Amino acid sequence: xxxxxxxxxxxxxxxxxxxxxxxxxxxxxxxxxxxGSADKVPAGVPLVTGSVLDRGALDAAIRDHGVTGxxxxxxxxxxxxxxxxxxxxxxxxxxxxxxxLESMVAGGVDRLVFSSSAAVYGMPxxxxxxxxxxxxxxxxxGETKLIGEWLIHxxxxxxxxxxxxxxxxxxxxxxxxxxxxxxxxxxxxxxxERLEAGESPRIFGDDYATPDGTCVRDYIHVEDIxxxxxxxxxxxxxxEPGTDxxxxxxxxxxxxxxxxxxxxxxxxxxxxxxxxxxxxxxxxPARVVAGADRIREELGWSxxxxxxxxxxxxxxxxxxxxx
Amino acid sequence: xxxxxxxxxxxxxxxxxxxxxxxxxxxxxxxxxxxGSADKVPAGVPLVTGSVLDRGALDAAIRDHGVTGxxxxxxxxxxxxxxxxxxxxxxxxxxxxxxxLESMVAGGVDRLVFSSSAAVYGMPxxxxxxxxxxxxxxxxxGETKLIGEWLIHxxxxxxxxxxxxxxxxxxxxxxxxxxxxxxxxxxxxxxxERLEAGESPRIFGDDYATPDGTCVRDYIHVEDIxxxxxxxxxxxxxxEPGTDxxxxxxxxxxxxxxxxxxxxxxxxxxxxxxxxxxxxxxxxPARVVAGADRIREELGWSxxxxxxxxxxxxxxxxxxxxx
Numbered sequence: 113x114x115x116x117x118x119x120x121x122x123x124x125x126x127x128x129x130x131x132x133x134x135x136x137x138x139x140x141x142x143x144x145x146x147x148g149s150a151d152k153v154p155a156g157v158p159l160v161t162g163s164v165l166d167r168g169a170l171d172a173a174i175r176d177h178g179v180t181g182x183x184x185x186x187x188x189x190x191x192x193x194x195x196x197x198x199x200x201x202x203x204x205x206x207x208x209x210x211x212x213l214e215s216m217v218a219g220g221v222d223r224l225v226f227s228s229s230a231a232v233y234g235m236p237x238x239x240x241x242x243x244x245x246x247x248x249x250x251x252x253x254g255e256t257k258l259i260g261e262w263l264i265h266x267x268x269x270x271x272x273x274x275x276x277x278x279x280x281x282x283x284x285x286x287x288x289x290x291x292x293x294x295x296x297x298x299x300x301x302x303x304x305e306r307l308e309a310g311e312s313p314r315i316f317g318d319d320y321a322t323p324d325g326t327c328v329r330d331y332i333h334v335e336d337i338x339x340x341x342x343x344x345x346x347x348x349x350x351x352e353p354g355t356d357x358x359x360x361x362x363x364x365x366x367x368x369x370x371x372x373x374x375x376x377x378x379x380x381x382x383x384x385x386x387x388x389x390x391x392x393x394x395x396x397p398a399r400v401v402a403g404a405d406r407i408r409e410e411l412g413w414s415x416x417x418x419x420x421x422x423x424x425x426x427x428x429x430x431x432x433x434x435x
Numbered sequence: 436x437x438x439x440x441x442x443x444x445x446x447x448x449x450x451x452x453x454x455x456x457x458x459x460x461x462x463x464x465x466x467x468x469x470x471g472s473a474d475k476v477p478a479g480v481p482l483v484t485g486s487v488l489d490r491g492a493l494d495a496a497i498r499d500h501g502v503t504g505x506x507x508x509x510x511x512x513x514x515x516x517x518x519x520x521x522x523x524x525x526x527x528x529x530x531x532x533x534x535x536l537e538s539m540v541a542g543g544v545d546r547l548v549f550s551s552s553a554a555v556y557g558m559p560x561x562x563x564x565x566x567x568x569x570x571x572x573x574x575x576x577g578e579t580k581l582i583g584e585w586l587i588h589x590x591x592x593x594x595x596x597x598x599x600x601x602x603x604x605x606x607x608x609x610x611x612x613x614x615x616x617x618x619x620x621x622x623x624x625x626x627x628e629r630l631e632a633g634e635s636p637r638i639f640g641d642d643y644a645t646p647d648g649t650c651v652r653d654y655i656h657v658e659d660i661x662x663x664x665x666x667x668x669x670x671x672x673x674x675e676p677g678t679d680x681x682x683x684x685x686x687x688x689x690x691x692x693x694x695x696x697x698x699x700x701x702x703x704x705x706x707x708x709x710x711x712x713x714x715x716x717x718x719x720p721a722r723v724v725a726g727a728d729r730i731r732e733e734l735g736w737s738x739x740x741x742x743x744x745x746x747x748x749x750x751x752x753x754x755x756x757x758x
Binding site: 194195196197198199202203206207210213214217252255259262263266267269270 | 582
């Protein structure tokens, strides 16, 4: 098969491309380079510069490269920005997927792996979030991911596609320093940024109903995320038409913000620094930890990397960009 | 104010246009005429022929006609078709709304009345469906209506719009024979069609947990639907930026399919005909009846017409097209 990876020049996409190649798959990258960069695309992998809103560009890429499956990672992913610019998020994430599916159906491409998110769950009031936990997204970003799953579900049924929606929990780490995430929207790079500015890392609230009072999340290494995409792609290769999997990608282990900050301070040799506790941020659920049974059963996949490997690899990437 | 009614050349839209005119509002119709027809647009009301997917056409209509508010009725509305053609429904109903909102924001148009549907509730297990009843749509059509509400909610917040989403229950009847619905997707015209073919009307299942075993619905006259749009438009005129109302439009009274069929047979002088009971249709909830308190409180609106007026007026329309 030849897999077209949309958003393949971005942080997660670049890792998925490498995992797919290492797994022996043919890959072509489709990316509008709005946030991704061409130098993240490995030598020998074709890069088509285009938007998923551009039906003609999609049709041409599918035809020219003999695409037989799509891994759709392109999309906008900042929760806060989605509140400010909901129309932009719906256009890029919902209309973009709709146009992609049209192009796939027209081109006879019938396998799709989709980047969904734990944001579809909103504020879950359960110990472990399973794929049966009711979805109640709290932001336009989370809405667009749930809408994407609905659209894929309907299209799989109507057009006999084989699809997998992968709900990412908290992605961290990097396979190599130059592939690290350049954004500072997640806990680990946010702490790095504070340290670089000579400021104390911040913890947003320590009065949650959790063991140490700080929020608990399920952090997962981007290399594990990437290997889950390969496993999903392989699973779809032999799947029946209409197959439509929805799977959490997490480790099934919770880590508190306090625990993470302490680990980050240790890994970065900032043991003398202490974190500052500030007010809660609105919309932060107390605990979001994946139930990871279904993906193990469906794909035989489970996470290999731990917290220190995530933090250490992210730190190498940070130091590369901030020498 | 000048209200642009999208879908204003269709069945419900034509009634809304008349109600808005009667209420002293300026109106312009925007319709792609894919299912509507120009002869439903009253003399003196400008008709712009265009699709809500066409940003340029929307921008021009808003500018040329000094539009200050939009009543968005355009959209695809057949549940069964939406299962077969989900991409088409998402494009027309979701992307269409997204493009419309972009055009409104760019043009400074900040008031919107949106056609939603009781289909957002799916299979509600309650006596009266209120706006707080959890939404769980059962079809791509119902999904696109719920998604539209989400998008409007986010856009109202981000851009200070004033919006009202009106969840229609079972629309029936006509203001005059030539304005009657030409489709046969609802109970009343389906019975007419069977009678015309010399066949017994069908009742899909009489083993539901309802008083007479047949499904119970909340039927509402299209003239009542139309007057609710006028009331919503007036309410938005003086509303604060960010206002975002979600309102059921129903009578708050349940009628069983058996009761409706008997009434239809009586009104059409077919008292000797008996209905035939066949198997349930998949996806039909036992009972969907509106709680209509909120719309009365918010808009001072309640339904004026009853079942016989719906059936009689629909029958006049049917006879006009089938003399």
